[in-house]
Amino acid sequence: MLQATEESQAELLRRIATGDGGAFGEFYDQTARPLFSIAFRMLGSGSEAEEVIQDVFVQIWTNADKFDAAKGRAFHWALSLTRNRCIDRLRARQRRSRVMIDLPDEPMIEQVAEPAPAEVPLVENDIAVILAAVISLPKDQRQAIEMAFFNGLTHMEIADSLNEPLGTIKARIRRGMMKLREALQPCL
Numbered sequence: 001m002l003q004a005t006e007e008s009q010a011e012l013l014r015r016i017a018t019g020d021g022g023a024f025g026e027f028y029d030q031t032a033r034p035l036f037s038i039a040f041r042m043l044g045s046g047s048e049a050e051e052v053i054q055d056v057f058v059q060i061w062t063n064a065d066k067f068d069a070a071k072g073r074a075f076h077w078a079l080s081l082t083r084n085r086c087i088d089r090l091r092a093r094q095r096r097s098r099v100m101i102d103l104p105d106e107p108m109i110e111q112v113a114e115p116a117p118a119e120v121p122l123v124e125n126d127i128a129v130i131l132a133a134v135i136s137l138p139k140d141q142r143q144a145i146e147m148a149f150f151n152g153l154t155h156m157e158i159a160d161s162l163n164e165p166l167g168t169i170k171a172r173i174r175r176g177m178m179k180l181r182e183a184l185q186p187c188l
Contacts, residue, residue, distance in 0.1 A: 009074035017065035042086040052085045087152035133183040141176030
């Protein structure tokens with residue numbers, strides 16, 4: 001069944017590349033909720049996650065022809081677009097924060113975190129499997145991977161934050177990613 005879904009989504013992207021609005025709607029229906037869940041987790045804001053997902057689907061519409069099924073799954077391609085947009089947002093936040101610190105005479109704007117929705121269901125089995133694999137990692141590896149992939153921090157920023165040598169952080173992430181690859185190999 002998973003193989004059929006992957007092939008179906010790849011076919012939808014091929015049709016989207018030709019301007020097929022119906023295929024776009026189907027792809028949206030299949031992927032929007034899990035992509036929103038990831039964006040929400042990374043950004044901690046429902047409104048920002050919605051904006052990211054809108055940007056991602058505009059990008060999917062305009063760049064569907066760039067998807068190559070030989071290089072990966074359609075859902076994972078959309079997931080990487082989402083992750084990259086979230087990282088861009090997080091970095092923009094950091095830049096704005098630095099500007100606010102550099103301007104002490106200006107009134108500071110207080111950021112208010114939006115309350116989390118009661119529950120955002122994950123409809124893609126892949127996400128549940130990935131999260132279970134991440135949770136099963138040793139704490140130090142999991143922490144470094146989450147900081148890199150969910151918070152968008154660089155290796156150097158993680159090393160500074162954890163007060164660890166850069167090489168240690170890189171090794172933790174590498175070992176963790178290798179364990180994730182092993183754990184997820186049956187799904188690939």
